[in-house]
Amino acid sequence: PPVKPIIIHRAPWLVTVAGAGPAAGAVAVAGGRILAVGEFTELRSGYPGAEVRDHHNCALVPPLVNAHIHLELSHLAQPGPNPVPGSFTAWVAGLLARREQLGATGENVVAAARQTLDQQHRSGVIALADIGNTNTAAKLAGAGPLVLHFREFLGLTRNAARENLALLAGEPEMNRCTAHAPYSTHADLITGLKKRARQRGHLFPLHVAESAAENELVSSGSGELKDFLRQRGFWDDSFQPTGIDNSGSVRYLHQLGILDERTLCVHCVHVGREEAGLLAADKARVCLCPGSNRFLGVGRAPVGLFLQHGILPALGTDSLASNRELSMWREMRLLHEDHPDLDPAAILAMATLSGATALGIGQDYGTLEPGKSADFLAVPLPGGIRTPGQLLDYLVTGGPAIKPVWI
Ligand SMILES: [Zn+2]
Known part of the structure; x- marks a missing residue:
């Protein structure tokens, strides 16, 4: 079968909604699915041939x-x-x-x-x-x-x-x-x-x-x-x-x-x-x-x-x-x-x-975890966000001014 290209999305903030709090990280995807979520260096060594896409000043967030x-x-x-x-x-x-x-x-x-x-x-x-x-x-x-x-x-x-x-x-x-x-x-x-x-x-x-x-x-x-x-x-x-x-x-x-x-x-x-x-x-x-x-x-x-x-x-x-x-x-x-x-x-x-x-679609959406859909969001952030608490505050109070980009 043809090899599906692997892409590693890296961002200063990763919000998985799957337990751990926001932190810098990366998401490896292939064929429309998430392969792995974690620290960039780990993913990089796990998938050495992968293309890396940087999302500067963004948080990666589930849709x-x-x-x-x-x-x-x-x-x-x-x-x-x-x-x-x-x-x-x-x-x-x-x-x-x-x-x-x-x-x-x-x-x-x-x-x-x-x-x-x-x-x-x-x-x-x-x-x-x-x-x-x-x-x-x-x-x-x-x-x-x-x-x-x-x-x-x-x-x-x-x-x-x-x-x-x-x-x-x-x-x-x-x-x-x-x-x-x-x-x-x-x-x-x-x-x-x-x-x-x-x-x-x-x-x-x-x-x-x-x-x-x-x-x-x-x-x-x-x-x-x-x-x-x-x-x-x-x-x-x-x-x-x-x-x-x-x-x-x-x-x-x-x-x-x-x-x-x-x-x-x-x-x-x-x-x-x-x-x-x-x-x-x-x-x-x-x-x-x-x-x-x-x-x-x-x-x-x-x-x-x-x-x-x-x-x-x-x-x-x-x-x-x-x-x-x-x-x-x-x-x-x-x-x-x-x-x-x-x-x-x-x-x-x-x-x-x-x-x-x-809605019964938790197997595909809701969190950033391996096996779920690679359709998720990069949310551009304003300056000054330095802590997980500040990030979460921005995500829940930013309102319609938040303009996410689909990955
Ligand atoms: Zn109604």
């Missing part, structure tokens, strides 16, 4: 994973700040109105989605979990990030559940399907969707405990979200299944048997200590969206609580309908701002390792 986005909502970007901060139902109403006015499909929708996908790639994102209920994602084929697309189902009434389960039965075999949220999707429909995902080994990402209004609806069966749903004809009083403890969205999903290591609970803002324990016991995954949570004014996720329970959340940008800008670097910065005590190394691991693990 980012955006664990939650809706590409098909990109054309619904709001020009200014959220006009209704703090009111989740007002935001949902505004989103539905904008989608009614601007359309849900068509050339402009695809063009905006493609622009978002390109921007994600330029910012260093290797893969994203994309949720949608149109066929926009299918029109985005081509180079760029790996798009794990999920067709989203919702419907809260018995009839809507029945209709959607019939539609689901007709979905092409390997299409990934998921539920929108506990407050918008009938228990029978969530259960049917999860059963289907489980049979296929698919990830099951859904919105969980995003707003106080959701918590009120799930725990009491009433409140502004119920009024909103009823006004729109989405309510038939079949919401609360008997024999289920509804005192929180996580507990509700736990009781329905939805939570396992392939369930990705997105947002998890309104989660209490006992519910964090349930997530951990069920080995469920968590994805935080600090930018979206801030834009909507729904609160801050209890990150410390998740870490105490051994859950390292993934991070996602959510869509331009609920976030000013879709940058994983910015999400890290916002998380750091919201939780200044968080270890920057943990924040970087959320945007890389935890996202890759949650």
Whole structure:
């Protein structure tokens, strides 16, 4: 077989996210895979014929994973700040109105989605979990990030559940399907969707405990979200299944048997200590969206609580309908701002390792280790970075000004 050329990438900083802290180092690659990671002199003697590429003033970093986005909502970007901060139902109403006015499909929708996908790639994102209920994602084929697309189902009434389960039965075999949220999707429909995902080994990402209004609806069966749903004809009083403890969205999903290591609970803002324990016991995954949570004014996720329970959340940008800008670097910065005590190394691991693990692509991405993909990032650094701590601080606070280069 033809010999694959070996290249050694050398940099003043190597951030493997695989245990050891940042240090000077090198990564040897061949045939699209990482062969070895370590000190340059070691790699040099191990692969004497290899070409050496120097990345001066750069840190070599694993590529980012955006664990939650809706590409098909990109054309619904709001020009200014959220006009209704703090009111989740007002935001949902505004989103539905904008989608009614601007359309849900068509050339402009695809063009905006493609622009978002390109921007994600330029910012260093290797893969994203994309949720949608149109066929926009299918029109985005081509180079760029790996798009794990999920067709989203919702419907809260018995009839809507029945209709959607019939539609689901007709979905092409390997299409990934998921539920929108506990407050918008009938228990029978969530259960049917999860059963289907489980049979296929698919990830099951859904919105969980995003707003106080959701918590009120799930725990009491009433409140502004119920009024909103009823006004729109989405309510038939079949919401609360008997024999289920509804005192929180996580507990509700736990009781329905939805939570396992392939369930990705997105947002998890309104989660209490006992519910964090349930997530951990069920080995469920968590994805935080600090930018979206801030834009909507729904609160801050209890990150410390998740870490105490051994859950390292993934991070996602959510869509331009609920976030000013879709940058994983910015999400890290916002998380750091919201939780200044968080270890920057943990924040970087959320945007890389935890996202890759949650999406089931940890064998290829998430860290710089032998056997993984040779698609990783060289992040140009400003002057003055002399310690591992300063480097990690820069990576999690640099925000969208960080312009990584793909290796
Ligand atoms: Zn979302």
